Amino acid sequence: MAAINITNVSKIYAGGVEAVKSVSIDIADGEFIVLVGPSGCGKSTLLRMVAGLEAISKGTVEIGDRVINDIEPAERDIAMVFQNYALYPHMTVYNNLAYGLKNRGTPKAEIDARVAEAARMLEIEQYLTRKPRALSGGQRQRVAMGRAIVRKPAAFLFDEPLSNLDAKLRVSMRGEIKQLQKRLGTTSLYVTHDQLEAMTLADRLVVLNGGQIEQIGRPLDVYHTPASTFVASFIGSPAMNLLRGTREGNQLHFGSQVLDLGRPAAFPGQITVGIRAEDLRIATTGEQALTMKVDYIEELGAQRLVHGTVDGKKLTASLSPEIEIAETLALSIAPERLHFFDADTGKRLAQPFAPSESRRVERLEIAGV
Amino acid sequence: MHRTKLFDHVILMMGVFFMVGPLLVALMTSSHEAAEIHRNGLQILPGGHFIDTYTTVLTKQGGFTGKITGLRMMMNSLILGVGFAAGKIILSMLAAYALVYFRFRFATITFWMIFTTLLLPLEVRILPSYEVMNTLHLTNTYTGLIVPLLASATGTFYFRQFFKSIPDELLEAARIDGAGPFKFFIDVIVPLSKTMIAAIFIIMFVYGWNQYLWPTLMTTDESFFTLVRGIKQILLVWVGSNIPDYNEAFALAILAMLPPVMIVMIFQRWFIKGLTESDK
Numbered sequence: 001m002a003a004i005n006i007t008n009v010s011k012i013y014a015g016g017v018e019a020v021k022s023v024s025i026d027i028a029d030g031e032f033i034v035l036v037g038p039s040g041c042g043k044s045t046l047l048r049m050v051a052g053l054e055a056i057s058k059g060t061v062e063i064g065d066r067v068i069n070d071i072e073p074a075e076r077d078i079a080m081v082f083q084n085y086a087l088y089p090h091m092t093v094y095n096n097l098a099y100g101l102k103n104r105g106t107p108k109a110e111i112d113a114r115v116a117e118a119a120r121m122l123e124i125e126q127y128l129t130r131k132p133r134a135l136s137g138g139q140r141q142r143v144a145m146g147r148a149i150v151r152k153p154a155a156f157l158f159d160e161p162l163s164n165l166d167a168k169l170r171v172s173m174r175g176e177i178k179q180l181q182k183r184l185g186t187t188s189l190y191v192t193h194d195q196l197e198a199m200t201l202a203d204r205l206v207v208l209n210g211g212q213i214e215q216i217g218r219p220l221d222v223y224h225t226p227a228s229t230f231v232a233s234f235i236g237s238p239a240m241n242l243l244r245g246t247r248e249g250n251q252l253h254f255g256s257q258v259l260d261l262g263r264p265a266a267f268p269g270q271i272t273v274g275i276r277a278e279d280l281r282i283a284t285t286g287e288q289a290l291t292m293k294v295d296y297i298e299e300l301g302a303q304r305l306v307h308g309t310v311d312g313k314k315l316t317a318s319l320s321p322e323i324e325i326a327e328t329l330a331l332s333i334a335p336e337r338l339h340f341f342d343a344d345t346g347k348r349l350a351q352p353f354a355p356s357e358s359r360r361v362e363r364l365e366i367a368g369v
Numbered sequence: 370m371h372r373t374k375l376f377d378h379v380i381l382m383m384g385v386f387f388m389v390g391p392l393l394v395a396l397m398t399s400s401h402e403a404a405e406i407h408r409n410g411l412q413i414l415p416g417g418h419f420i421d422t423y424t425t426v427l428t429k430q431g432g433f434t435g436k437i438t439g440l441r442m443m444m445n446s447l448i449l450g451v452g453f454a455a456g457k458i459i460l461s462m463l464a465a466y467a468l469v470y471f472r473f474r475f476a477t478i479t480f481w482m483i484f485t486t487l488l489l490p491l492e493v494r495i496l497p498s499y500e501v502m503n504t505l506h507l508t509n510t511y512t513g514l515i516v517p518l519l520a521s522a523t524g525t526f527y528f529r530q531f532f533k534s535i536p537d538e539l540l541e542a543a544r545i546d547g548a549g550p551f552k553f554f555i556d557v558i559v560p561l562s563k564t565m566i567a568a569i570f571i572i573m574f575v576y577g578w579n580q581y582l583w584p585t586l587m588t589t590d591e592s593f594f595t596l597v598r599g600i601k602q603i604l605l606v607w608v609g610s611n612i613p614d615y616n617e618a619f620a621l622a623i624l625a626m627l628p629p630v631m632i633v634m635i636f637q638r639w640f641i642k643g644l645t646e647s648d649k
Binding site for chain 2: 051052053072073074075078079080082083084086087088089090091099100103104147
């Protein structure tokens with residue numbers, strides 16, 4: 001068990017393509033960090049640099065106060081779980097688990113003990129004599145995790161371990177990985193493109209985009225205060241609605257629709273406003289509201305996603321299934337629930353309102369003109 | 370499902386007839402006496418001298434020096450076939466391993482250079498090869514017979530393609546498990562290549578077994594003669610009124626065919642696997 005310090009790490013491929021751009025992450029001992037981002041964002045490359053499967057072009061990676069840039073993967077005291085399991089097909093489950101230990105010259109009795117312990121933990125005891133091809137996907141993934149556990153490494157590295165499993169199994173394995181990590185207390189670095197996995201597993205998550213860190217934070221902090229429009233649209237399902245608006249005085253204009261902020265705003269004229277789908281609600285009678293033209297509805301059972309347009313711009317609202325859906329809906333939103341982003345850079349505006357403003361506006365009406 | 374019709378059977382039976390017919394004729398003819406074959410031509414019925422002929426062929430000391438027996442020739446052929454197959458497999462696996470898993474300059478060029486030699490038959494370089502072996506005083510030795518033909522473009526090519534189909538994650542997992550290049554080769558690559566090795570073994574064994582020109586050139590000592598050469602030797606006795614021992618020639622031909630057939634039958638399960646599926 002150890003802390004991992006990633007300092008200004010870059011990956012530059014031959015030909016000058018920079019896949020990872022000066023990334024720094026400090027991972028505390030026992031922490032579960034999830035790297036999340038769309039494909040091609042450099043998350044796997046970063047993980048593979050920590051694992052030692054890719055050379056580090058610039059910067060340093062430390063595991064437990066030891067710079068491991070030039071150390072062989074086997075000497076880095078890490079264990080990795082691969083997306084396609086990467087089990088040795090010709091070896092039994094037992095040998096798959098024991099192979100790394102054998103190569104280290106661990107005594108036979110200890111190998112037996114560790115394999116037995118890992119097998120018991122993962123409930124794969126009855127499969128120890130089987131070959132991987134005789135196992136189901138979920139069982140194979142357990143064996144792959146077992147191979148990591150028996151090593152008792154300083155850190156676990158997970159490279160999209162659940163992507164090859166079906167949806168139901170993915171959910172249950174997700175829970176198991178989380179429990180296992182808590183029980184073992186091993187520092188973990190987990191790569192995924194699935195924001196749901198990231199939200200549920202992470203102690204802290206790292207959102208990557210184009211080889212750079214967009215935001216690091218606890219899942220709920222990232223969800224409630226996304227640092228940029230990229231994070232806002234990536235974390236959370238359905239994605240956060242992002243509307244271009246113009247400020248005129250204390251009013252926001254979305255095309256022909258106007259929203260009165262009711263307090264002095266401190267942002268420039270052009271603005272991107274973020275609205276979570278679940279923050280929108282049906283306006284009560286007489287309440288001024290934003291009118292949305294409904295295009296289509298997705299039924300999720302517990303809630304209902306209503307897709308439509310507000311002045312030609314796409315908007316999604318998450319509503320209770322009991323609500324009758326008309327062709328046009330009047331929607332309102334609590335003012336403190338609005339997110340403001342710079343129209344050009346996409347960065348979050350920390351203080352959208354003038355600091356002197358202390359009066360709390362109970363409800364902000366979005367009025368159709 | 371398609372129902373087999375009479376016509377389908379006719380096609381299959383014709384196939385069997387054309388394939389097995391000549392072999393059957395050879396087998397039957399070999400059980401007649403030489404003079405009878407000389408008089409009546411090829412036979413399709415058993416002749417009753419089966420055991421005599423085969424005992425003679427296997428144990429009679431013949432040849433120019435009168436020291437070489439059929440058994441001896443068979444052993445030579447086996448040494449050649451197995452030596453070829455094993456040597457080629459080891460050499461081409463190592464070459465392919467280097468080409469696929471080690472990043473060195475000109476790897477691609479090297480591969481294509483090896484690959485293009487596929488197009489060159491042995492006969493093209495047979496004289497230079499002979500000259501080299503002669504200078505090294507390796508004529509009339511098993512080393513001289515086997516070693517110059519070991520480098521195999523075909524084998525290297527097959528193994529390269531096979532290694533490329535092994536997922537990279539396996540190598541990465543092995544690296545994290547602390548397996549170095551040698552350990553990875555022995556512990557992972559070799560066991561995974563089992564079916565491929567069987568396939569190449571068959572091909573190369575038959576290739577070595579059937580070599581004629583190279584052994585003829587390399588060996589003058591009759592104790593190194595192979596079966597294939599022995600057959601030819603029998604028919605070279607047109608001296609005076611001698612009738613060539615047709616029966617013995619046919620018997621040798623049948624004997625020469627048996628080991629490859631057995632090898633194919635033993636290895637065929639892996640052979641087919643090796644050529645069709647890659648073990649994931």
